[in-house]
Amino acid sequence: MSATFLAxxxxxxxxxxxxxGPGPSSLPAGFLPLPVVxxxxxxxERFLREYALPRQPCLITNLGPSWRAREWSAEYLLxxxxxxxxxxxxxxxxxxxxxxxxxxxxxxxxxxxxxxxxSLLCVSRRTTVGKALEAVRRAGGRPVYLSAWDxxxxxxxxxxxxDVPRYFERTAxxxxxxxxxxxxxxxxxxVAAGEKEWVCAHGGDHELLTxxxxxxxxxxxxxxxxxxxxxxxxxxxDLFEAWPHARSARLYRGVQRAGDVCYNPSRCVHAVxxxxxxxxxxxxxxxxxxxxxxxxxVAADATRSINEELLPMARRLRRARSLKxxxxxxxxxxxxxxxxxxxxxALVELPQLLSDERLEExxxxxxxxxxxxxxxxxxxxREALQLDADGDTPTVHASSTEQPACT
Numbered sequence: 511m512s513a514t515f516l517a518x519x520x521x522x523x524x525x526x527x528x529x530x531g532p533g534p535s536s537l538p539a540g541f542l543p544l545p546v547v548x549x550x551x552x553x554x555e556r557f558l559r560e561y562a563l564p565r566q567p568c569l570i571t572n573l574g575p576s577w578r579a580r581e582w583s584a585e586y587l588l589x590x591x592x593x594x595x596x597x598x599x600x601x602x603x604x605x606x607x608x609x610x611x612x613x614x615x616x617x618x619x620x621x622x623x624x625x626x627x628x629s630l631l632c633v634s635r636r637t638t639v640g641k642a643l644e645a646v647r648r649a650g651g652r653p654v655y656l657s658a659w660d661x662x663x664x665x666x667x668x669x670x671x672x673d674v675p676r677y678f679e680r681t682a683x684x685x686x687x688x689x690x691x692x693x694x695x696x697x698x699x700x701v702a703a704g705e706k707e708w709v710c711a712h713g714g715d716h717e718l719l720t721x722x723x724x725x726x727x728x729x730x731x732x733x734x735x736x737x738x739x740x741x742x743x744x745x746x747x748d749l750f751e752a753w754p755h756a757r758s759a760r761l762y763r764g765v766q767r768a769g770d771v772c773y774n775p776s777r778c779v780h781a782v783x784x785x786x787x788x789x790x791x792x793x794x795x796x797x798x799x800x801x802x803x804x805x806x807x808v809a810a811d812a813t814r815s816i817n818e819e820l821l822p823m824a825r826r827l828r829r830a831r832s833l834k835x836x837x838x839x840x841x842x843x844x845x846x847x848x849x850x851x852x853x854x855x856a857l858v859e860l861p862q863l864l865s866d867e868r869l870e871e872x873x874x875x876x877x878x879x880x881x882x883x884x885x886x887x888x889x890x891x892r893e894a895l896q897l898d899a900d901g902d903t904p905t906v907h908a909s910s911t912e913q914p915a916c917t
Contacts, residue, residue: 519758526760544764549573562803565713565775582793584647595640688741688781692729694807695798697774704792705785709744712760716777744781776804
């Protein structure tokens with residue numbers, strides 16, 4: 511990491527500090543206050559301009575006040591007819607340093623596929639929804655972290671409580687270690703009950719904080735260790751001593767409360783811990799997404815993944831001849847939880863995914879839904895201003911009650 515690069519990062523941090531002004535007196539030295547914006551007045555255009563496109567993390571208040579998900583608790587979910595208590599989920603028991611979160615990741619390696627029982631999943635301790643919720647209810651102060659990924663999407667009545675694809679429930683003291691969201695996606699997380707403390711880096715400081723960390727820079731977990739250095743522990747008391755380069759990063763710190771959304775843009779290095787809530791349980795909803803603001807980042811990560819992981823793995827498997835392409839595709843489809851035929855079709859069309867024609871097709875489909883209303887509104891405005899198609903306006907004749915002066 512060059513001195514010029516660090517100097518530029520340091521200047522960006524100084525600019526951010528001057529714009530943010532003084533933070534809360536309780537804010538530890540070296541951190542900037544996490545920006546807070548009122549969701550009742552935040553427009554989509556302002557969100558794009560000030561947060562999404564510049565990759566600026568923030569807290570958005572006053573969202574989801576009428577969502578039934580505000581009632582969620584371990585007891586509520588255990589009693590809800592829409593919860594399949596036999597569904598398999600991932601759970602960590604203990605503080606993040608003791609039992610790190612192991613979200614399943616789509617990172618296959620040739621050694622895994624060449625094993626006697628090929629596996630593409632790298633996960634935390636597996637259990638059922640029912641047992642995990644009982645663990646949350648009986649935690650007795652011990653941190654328990656449950657992540658139930660997709661079961662609510664399979665015709666579950668629980669979907670009526672919210673409109674996001676993934677749900678998290680944790681107890682106080684648990685949390686997520688420093689990480690980047692998988693595939694460089696963006697994410698928003700809404701708290702139904704309890705409080706969370708966040709440390710979020712500006713997305714523009716991704717390279718500064720992830721240099722030398724290998725696959726962790728792209729959202730992979732420690733169980734995919736490729737020899738890279740660990741990411742900085744953003745909650746460590748000796749953060750700036752142990753990771754001196756973090757002093758130049760724009761690190762924002764703040765507390766999220768019930769009804770708030772924390773927005774993490776693409777390339778945002780972040781960590782979170784749960785402070786507590788009703789019965790010591792923190793309940794939240796999260797959604798990772800790809801849109802126009804991060805499509806280029808996601809595509810860049812996909813390019814890296816193909817070149818550095820999938821292509822070498824496929825070539826090694828081809829040389830080994832111990833796992834035929836058909837079997838490989840079957841295992842990959844199973845890990846992704848999609849039909850093999852759908853996976854094959856996607857891979858065949860992959861080279862054209864970002865072509866001008868495909869992007870235009872997607873844009874046209876979205877625009878078709880809003881174009882008629884937009885055109886009607888625009889014509890109404892033009893007529894109200896009495897403008898013709900050429901931009902000409904009718905001549906306006908001024909009149910006056912004053913008599914002409916005598917000469």
